[in-house]
Amino acid sequence: MLGVKFRSGGFRPFIGRPVAELADRVVPAAEMFGPDANRINQAVLHDSDDLALTSHVESFLLARLPEPDPVAEEVAAMVEYVTADSGLRRVDQLAEEFGVTVRRLQRLFHEYVGASPKWVLRRARLHEAAQRADRGTNIDWAALAAGLGYADQAHFTRDFTAAVGISPGRYAEKGL
Template sequence: MLYPDEQAAFVDLDRHAPGPALARFVEFYWHVRWNVTEPYETKVLAHPNVHLVFEEPAPQVYGVNRSLFVRRLEGRGQVLGVKFRPGCFRPFTDVRVADLADRRVPATEFFGPAVAETCRAVLRADGPAEMVARTEEFLLPRLPDPDPVAEEVADMVERITARPALFRVDQAAETLHISTRTLQRMFAEYVGASPKWVLRRARLHEAAARADRGADVDWAALADDLGYCDQSHLIRDFTATVGVPPARYART
């Protein structure tokens, strides 16, 4: 979530860990509650994850958003999201996860009509803990068979995003001991975004996180740390996605 200090005044965000049976599929659950007196656009620099979101008027599955995710908040409301581990939504669907990229699809297409009633129950629940419990009650009987490739891909994403300075796809493939073509094919099938996008997004997350800490940032040094050839490349990359240069974002 971008501009976290600004949004903290009227948006509450908390996270909840999944139970043991769901941990191989779900990274965490997230709950957002807001209360605004006038419309406000919240902005999120998305990770390479698919989300099941219980919201009004109906639950949705969100594919990987490869641009900047913007949601307009009005009045009071709340949503509960299921953030699947990278690659680990694939066992729930018959299509490549790349086919879901930048799309919002009714959750009934993946989980049947019962997910609509579960959505209503989740949003009526008494607090986030009960919302998560109802979500797990719904998901547990519907878990697909374990997919070892999905878990392998989740591990791949974790390994390469833990190194923001990893810049090129061929470097990532070498680190993972597979060919570049195989890596690209696996990411299209399971992740929903290319390895190049995942590497680029990890660098932007690190740049935004540094800015959010509130201290002065040496952008030239950060560009070097993240593998950019110079500061101007970092500025162009950040501005193209976030909409403002990193120094202006940090001041805001």
């Protein structure tokens, strides 16, 4: 198996259509890139050398490298801002920070990220919660939930469990 991770917003220029169309789907590489993608599939099936596989994929993608997309860069900066600013709680705050309307922000995220700004904000806060749990100290979950912008601990626990697969307390116990 081989995976390729793109920077937020970075895949949109390759496909020329909204990334949200791919959300929650498995799409064969040949459907995205044409029949030439089958040689990458063959390389993954027959070559176990990680460096060789990486070289195949890099060559394949570089040959299809689109023109720079300034909007993709703007969206990447927005997502990076969300993950870096733990005090950011609401979509309207993000929109104000970047001087766009909430509706424009929603359209950009749909087109370039494939998820809503609210989903990205929630994901960033849940990652923050997981990082705090990884520290292994006694955690006041109610205070953490409030600090992350949740109205109550139960809502936080539901979101965390849905995203991670186990409750925050069990996650902290297991040291995942």
